Amino acid sequence: MATKSFRGGVHPREYKELTEHIAFEVMPAPQEIFVPLNQHLGKEAIALVKKGTAVIVGSVVAEADGFISAPIHSSVCGTVTSIGKQSTPFGFPKDTIVIKTNGQAESNYLPPLSYETITQEEIKERVKAAGIVGQGGAAFPTYVKLTPPKDKKIEFVILNGCECEPYLTRDYRFMVERPEAVIEGLKLLLKAINVEKGYIGIEDNKPDAIKIMTNATAGENNIEVFSLKTKYPQGAEKMLIKAITGREVPPGKLPLEVGAVIQNIGTAVAVYDAVVKGEPSLTAALTVTGLGIKNPKNLLVPVGTPLKDVLDFCGGVTDDAVKTIVGGPMMGVAQHDLMAPVLKATSGIIVLTEKEISKGEETACLKCGQCVSVCPLNLMPTKLVRYSQLGRFEDAEQLGITVCMECGTCAYTCPANIPLVQWLRLGKQRVMQIQRQRAISQN
Ligand code: SF4
Ligand code: SF4
Structure with missing residues (x-):
């Protein structure tokens, strides 16, 4: 099997060995x-419960508000104690339903559907009712991705099995532990979009996952497994499409422009479970890892569990732990409040020690050009950052700052330790604000 890849990228130390051989464990309700x-x-979902409402596992506690939204289910049995602003892993508070658990195990799943006879519409409706969102990080409602605009011709679905962020091993464990659910989930996704061809892209640092998935797809003529070079950010949508199909998504456009829909491995499993078991989106599959956690694990955690409870379940943090990140170390968000909860799309909690994060002091730009040579989107991070620092947002716009996917590849390689991503994010937000104002004034 030939190994495919893309231009640019970096090779951060992986640390996958901390958890890759540890099977999923179910964490009890907090x-x-x-x-x-x-x-x-x-759009935010609309709460259907109030203080004092009793719920069981699977109760719908909030309904979707419009097309791009998703319902939310209770992952525990208990009683609603409040609804109000609470900490979230995004770094700012959001309206949150708080439920005190009662230790019961009563549940109310959706009725299981026949995998053999289910129709295209039934799959989409089930994905919508189950509140499934993309497990790759962005948490885009999966139902929306299964309903592309009528004028776009979708030719293939790609399952992203790269898991290119260091440390994380959740998708790998799914491929090793539940290959049938991954494949059957992919087949449901293909049927939902009415597409024939399915691809699975896996980085070549997971040879056993490649072997298992290749064996599991034997006899499936319309599904192909690809071995991709291990390189960050191989799992970014544009890089994945380029590596597998050779097609390039134009700057600022979506994968559907080149006939592609990308789904995560965990999303395929969630779709399978929603159809076959009637299970709504109740648990987050995640990796708890880093040198700062005492017992690294892969876990199935009830959605809404505070980060602190998850860390305690893993034996707590070590004395030299200095930083907790939700998501991967390249694109994740550092946490200041460990009462923030695990969400549907949380893929990892990483506890880092000084040894893992020490980068040294920031200095002036050395004009070495390394950030430019590794950017997978051919951007010029050094110039974009300079323009952001100087408030020259029109110039930053001209150079394509809005295309930046904030992957962190440039910052990782910068010998001057300049926080390039923070500057890029800031400049990008400002340019998008200017673009919105421009659109309003032109209407
Ligand atoms: S963060 Fe943006 S500029 Fe930096 S490498 Fe990624 S895409 Fe390129
Ligand atoms: S990698 Fe850092 S030091 Fe080198 S040109 Fe880019 S911003 Fe400057």
């Missing part, structure tokens, strides 16, 4: 869960 109404990209 004493209290915190359920933000906006765990997805799009």
Whole structure:
């Protein structure tokens, strides 16, 4: 099998060995869960419960508000104690339903559907009712991705099995532990979009996952497994499409422009479970890892569980732990409040020690050009950052700052330790603000 890749990228130390051989463990319900109404990209869901409402596992506690939104279910049995602003892993508070658990195990799943006879519409409706969101980080409602605009012809679905962020091993464990669910989930996704061809891209640092998935797809003529070069950010949508199909998504456009829909491995499993078991989106599959956690694990955690409870379940943090990140170390968010909860799309909690994060002092730009040579989107990070620092946002716009996917590749390689991503994010937000104002004034 030929190994495919893309231009640019970096090779951070992986640290996958901390958890890659540890099977998923189910974490019991905590004493209290915190359920933000906006765990997805799009409009916040609308609460259907109030203080004092009794819920069981699977109860719908919030309904979707419009097309780009998703319903939310209770992951525990208990009683709603409040609804109000609470900490979230995004770094700012959001409206949140707080539920005190009662230790019961009653559940109310959706009725299981026949995998053999289910129709295209039934799959989409089930994905919508189950509140499934993309597990790759952005938490885009999966139902929306399964309903592309009528004028776009989708030719293939790509399952992203790269897991290119260092440390994380959740998708790898799914491929090793539940290959049938991954494949059957992919087949449901293909049927939902009415597409024939399915691809699975896996980085070549997971040879056993490649072998298992290749064996599991034997006899499936329309599904192909690809070995991709291990390189960050191989799992970014544009890089994945380029590596597998050779097609390039134009700057500022979506994968559907080149006939592609990308789904995460965990999303395929969630779709399978929603159809076959009737299970809504109740648990987050995640890796708890880093040199700062005493017992690294792969866990299935009730959505809404505070980060602190998850860390305690893993034996707590070491004395030299200095930083907790939700998500991967390249694109994740550093946490200041460990009462923030695990969300539907949380893929990892990483506890880092000084040894893992020490980068040294920031200095002036050395004009070495390394950031330019590794940017997978051919951007010029050094210039974009300079323009952001000087407030020259029109110039930053001209150079394509809005295309930046904030992958952190440039910052990782910068010998001057300049916080390039923070500057890029800031400049990008400002340019997008200017573009919105421009659109309003032109209308
Ligand atoms: S963060 Fe933006 S500029 Fe930096 S490497 Fe990634 S895409 Fe390029
Ligand atoms: S990698 Fe850092 S030091 Fe080198 S040109 Fe880019 S910003 Fe400057």
